[in-house]
Amino acid sequence: MNEKAARTRTSVTESEALAFHAEGRPGKLEINPTKPMATQRDLSLAYSPGVAVPVKAIAADPATAYDYTTRGNMVAVISNGTAILGLGNLGALASKPVMEGKAVLFKRFADVDSIDLEVDTENVDEFVNCVRFLGPSFGGINLEDIKAPECFIIESRLREMMDIPVFHDDQHGTAIIAAAGLVNALELTGRDLKNTRLVCNGAGAAAIACVELIKAMGFNADNIILCDTKGVIYQGRSEGMNQWKSAHAAKTDKRTLAEAMDGADVVFGLSQKGAFSEEMIRSMADRPIIFAMANPDPEITPEEVARIRDDAIMATGRSDYPNQVNNVLGFPYIFRGALDVRATQINDAMKIAAVRALASLAREDVPDDVAAAYQGNRPIFGSQYIIPVPFDPRLISAIPVAVAEAAMESGVAQKNIPDLAAYARELSARRDPIAATTQGIYERVRRLPKRVVFAEAEEEQVMRAAVSFAHHQLGTAILLGRDDVIRTTAEKAGIDLERPNIEIVNARISTRVDAYIDYLYERLQRKGFLLRDVQRLIHNDRNHFAATMVAVGDADAMVTGTTRNYATALQDIRRCINTKPGHRVIGVSLALSRGRTVFVADTAVHDMPTAEELADIAVEAARVARRMGYEPRVALLAYSTFGQPTGERSERVREAVKILDRRRVDFEYDGEMAADIALNPQRMEQYPFCRLSGTANVLVMPAIHSASISTRMLAELGAATVIGPLLVGLDKSVQITSMGAKDSDIVNMAAIAAYNAGS
Numbered sequence: 001m002n003e004k005a006a007r008t009r010t011s012v013t014e015s016e017a018l019a020f021h022a023e024g025r026p027g028k029l030e031i032n033p034t035k036p037m038a039t040q041r042d043l044s045l046a047y048s049p050g051v052a053v054p055v056k057a058i059a060a061d062p063a064t065a066y067d068y069t070t071r072g073n074m075v076a077v078i079s080n081g082t083a084i085l086g087l088g089n090l091g092a093l094a095s096k097p098v099m100e101g102k103a104v105l106f107k108r109f110a111d112v113d114s115i116d117l118e119v120d121t122e123n124v125d126e127f128v129n130c131v132r133f134l135g136p137s138f139g140g141i142n143l144e145d146i147k148a149p150e151c152f153i154i155e156s157r158l159r160e161m162m163d164i165p166v167f168h169d170d171q172h173g174t175a176i177i178a179a180a181g182l183v184n185a186l187e188l189t190g191r192d193l194k195n196t197r198l199v200c201n202g203a204g205a206a207a208i209a210c211v212e213l214i215k216a217m218g219f220n221a222d223n224i225i226l227c228d229t230k231g232v233i234y235q236g237r238s239e240g241m242n243q244w245k246s247a248h249a250a251k252t253d254k255r256t257l258a259e260a261m262d263g264a265d266v267v268f269g270l271s272q273k274g275a276f277s278e279e280m281i282r283s284m285a286d287r288p289i290i291f292a293m294a295n296p297d298p299e300i301t302p303e304e305v306a307r308i309r310d311d312a313i314m315a316t317g318r319s320d321y322p323n324q325v326n327n328v329l330g331f332p333y334i335f336r337g338a339l340d341v342r343a344t345q346i347n348d349a350m351k352i353a354a355v356r357a358l359a360s361l362a363r364e365d366v367p368d369d370v371a372a373a374y375q376g377n378r379p380i381f382g383s384q385y386i387i388p389v390p391f392d393p394r395l396i397s398a399i400p401v402a403v404a405e406a407a408m409e410s411g412v413a414q415k416n417i418p419d420l421a422a423y424a425r426e427l428s429a430r431r432d433p434i435a436a437t438t439q440g441i442y443e444r445v446r447r448l449p450k451r452v453v454f455a456e457a458e459e460e461q462v463m464r465a466a467v468s469f470a471h472h473q474l475g476t477a478i479l480l481g482r483d484d485v486i487r488t489t490a491e492k493a494g495i496d497l498e499r500p501n502i503e504i505v506n507a508r509i510s511t512r513v514d515a516y517i518d519y520l521y522e523r524l525q526r527k528g529f530l531l532r533d534v535q536r537l538i539h540n541d542r543n544h545f546a547a548t549m550v551a552v553g554d555a556d557a558m559v560t561g562t563t564r565n566y567a568t569a570l571q572d573i574r575r576c577i578n579t580k581p582g583h584r585v586i587g588v589s590l591a592l593s594r595g596r597t598v599f600v601a602d603t604a605v606h607d608m609p610t611a612e613e614l615a616d617i618a619v620e621a622a623r624v625a626r627r628m629g630y631e632p633r634v635a636l637l638a639y640s641t642f643g644q645p646t647g648e649r650s651e652r653v654r655e656a657v658k659i660l661d662r663r664r665v666d667f668e669y670d671g672e673m674a675a676d677i678a679l680n681p682q683r684m685e686q687y688p689f690c691r692l693s694g695t696a697n698v699l700v701m702p703a704i705h706s707a708s709i710s711t712r713m714l715a716e717l718g719a720a721t722v723i724g725p726l727l728v729g730l731d732k733s734v735q736i737t738s739m740g741a742k743d744s745d746i747v748n749m750a751a752i753a754a755y756n757a758g759s
């Protein structure tokens with residue numbers, strides 16, 4: 001069981017973590033305006049004099065701040081850095097990466113805008129006074145990584161003073177997730193809340209809140225023992241105590257963690273790395289439930305537990321093991337629900353609703369479109385799957401709805417949501433499609449790892465990408481290049497190539513050279529190439545060598561393009577690899593913007609496609625969309641819409657629609673139409689005869705220049721994230737990056753190449 005845990009583990013190196021944070025704009029956040037700020041009129045509206053109007057409106061009615069400002073969707077993540085993860089008190093400044101991270105997770109998972117504020121004081125009064133006056137700026141306050149017992153005083157004082165939710169994530173977020181995991185683990189091991197014996201190691205923010213919440217849910221208080229650095233917290237103990245610990249002091253003569261864990265059914269670790277010994281785990285009851293939640297390193301690792309027990313349900317706070325019990329599953333969604341009903345606080349009813357929603361989500365069947373978010377095979381409720389993963393796209397609709405409903409029922413909502421089903425649909429549309437798409441690709445590639453040849457491996461960024469590809473268990477990275485050059489560059493750049501799943505292939509000394517020459521000569525001899533031309537291509541040209549490797553089956557996929565332009569790289573590759581029978585080679589780009597994914601084709605190959613070629617492009621692009629989980633609605637674009645204005649340039653597009661009619665294809669399509677008609681539902685309504693059932697998600701461009709111009713404009717203007725062009729229709733899997741692509745883009749392309757290399 002836990003062998004799998006070890007196998008699916010994907011860690012990051014320290015240099016990778018630093019490079020990630022330093023790359024481009026340092027840190028993880030930036031702020032973008034939501035209104036145009038281009039003209040004098042914009043300025044007059046956004047600033048003086050226009051801004052005075054909402055100012056007066058808010059002064060007259062404070063509730064309108066939700067209509068005219070960011071307040072209703074804005075949460076502050078506030079810390080003083082006194083308990084940063086399990087690293088301890090490292091100060092306000094050092095906590096900033098974690099706080100920025102929490103802010104990004106708010107946005108990524110629940111579309112809540114968030115900003116981190118690091119408050120440089122350990123004094124409770126100073127901290128409270130700093131935060132209490134910030135209420136007008138935010139719809140909610142998420143306190144983070146503030147140590148106990150100060151955190152209890154800070155939170156309760158701020159809750160009294162402020163009329164917006166104040167939520168200490170390490171307390172309640174952690175408690176909600178741990179309680180949900182516990183409910184499921186108890187069910188799986190046939191236990192109940194009354195008779196189970198639980199030890200909680202740690203008696204700080206997270207631990208006290210966990211114990212309080214499970215007691216509120218009916219866990220028998222007499223069966224809980226809390227421990228801290230001094231051992232068991234027993235009634236009558238005086239050393240290292242405070243009122244919050246005393247409230248949970250046990251009537252017991254056990255004094256050490258080891259004694260407490262002997263025979264225990266459940267152990268929560270909310271303390272520090274390595275706090276549990278193998279001996280302690282061995283002494284627990286049958287089918288023990290072990291939540292080692294310290295971050296970044298747990299109290300004991302799943303590998304260590306697996307060595308001594310095969311009957312444990314094991315969870316950690318980390319994303320690289322199964323059963324991640326981490327507050328990331330809670331805070332984005334809990335605030336989403338609270339903000340949407342303008343709750344004045346996050347109360348127990350809302351917390352318990354979140355526990356129940358989370359616990360029951362893990363018991364539901366995982367539908368096809370969600371399975372991609374899971375490592376390994378589709379998870380089934382059981383010891384390896386007691387809680388959903390953070391990338392589960394159902395969380396965004398399930399948790400906020402439960403929280404908002406509980407807020408309304410318990411009387412803390414200032415706004416009513418009458419139709420919860422409609423609310424759930426709106427929530428799903430907030431899901432960030434980029435991560436969903438790329439995550440699905442990564443997960444599948446991890447399950448079916450491939451051998452990918454990186455054709456330009458002498459380049460430093462390609463080398464980094466190849467190492468990252470292998471390191472993240474996406475498959476074997478084959479670095480093509482001169483051995484000595486690769487090793488010297490690697491050494492200079494501090495890249496470690498001595499890792500599993502990395503191979504270096506030197507075209508000059510490869511034993512496969514003759515076989516590749518034979519293969520390519522056979523293909524090119526009647527296309528103007530002499531044997532010596534082909535020998536030169538295989539010996540000296542990395543694209544020809546790499547593409548031939550893939551063509552003959554020595555590698556599954558290939559990535560190139562950082563040093564040569566797209567058209568040249570494509571020409572090299574097509575000399576070596578055929579078009580897939582029944583397909584057409586095209587480039588498809590994905591434009592991802594504000595909850596929408598739109599496929600654009602052909603962005604790479606056909607200069608001015610004929611009507612027949614446009615029809616083929618539509619078919620190929622629709623296939624790609626389907627393969628990525630979208631039901632295609634294809635619009636064939638032109639500058640005219642259904643014959644208006646007339647012009648011969650739209651003729652080809654109209655003809656392509658007729659060709660698709662004759663071919664009786666199995667997807668929705670229509671045209672010719674302008675881009676705004678295809679993408680805007682109101683504009684589309686003006687053409688009630690249009691056969692698309694909704695706005696288009698596949699756009700077939702009339703020519704390569706319009707495809708290229710529009711996708712590059714979208715990307716440069718920040719209107720969309722554009723991925724691709726992805727090369728499709730070749731008989732073997734190849735991707736071409738843009739020249740000078742960054743290592744992270746190259747890894748994405750390599751993953752897509754591996755993904756397309758098939759089932």
Ligand SMILES: NC(=O)C1=CN([C@@H]2O[C@H](COP(=O)(O)OP(=O)(O)OC[C@H]3O[C@@H](n4cnc5c(N)ncnc54)[C@H](OP(=O)(O)O)[C@@H]3O)[C@@H](O)[C@H]2O)C=CC1
Nearest residue numbers: 085086148203204205206228229270271294295317326327
């Ligand atoms: N998975 C998740 O979602 C979350 C995990 N955590 C983890 O929980 C841990 C505690 O965080 P938090 O509650 O915010 O911090 P606090 O500083 O509020 O509390 C820390 C507690 O841990 C105790 N402790 C520290 N080391 C040991 C040890 N070796 N043995 C027993 N007790 C120990 C301290 O004991 P004493 O009182 O004697 O000083 C204190 O009670 C961290 O590792 C953190 O990463 C926290 C939040 C969320």
Ligand SMILES: CC(=O)C(=O)O
Nearest residue numbers: 085086170295326327
């Ligand atoms: C996850 C988290 O919030 C912590 O470990 O502190």
Ligand SMILES: [Mg+2]
Nearest residue numbers: 085144145170
């Ligand atoms: Mg924390």
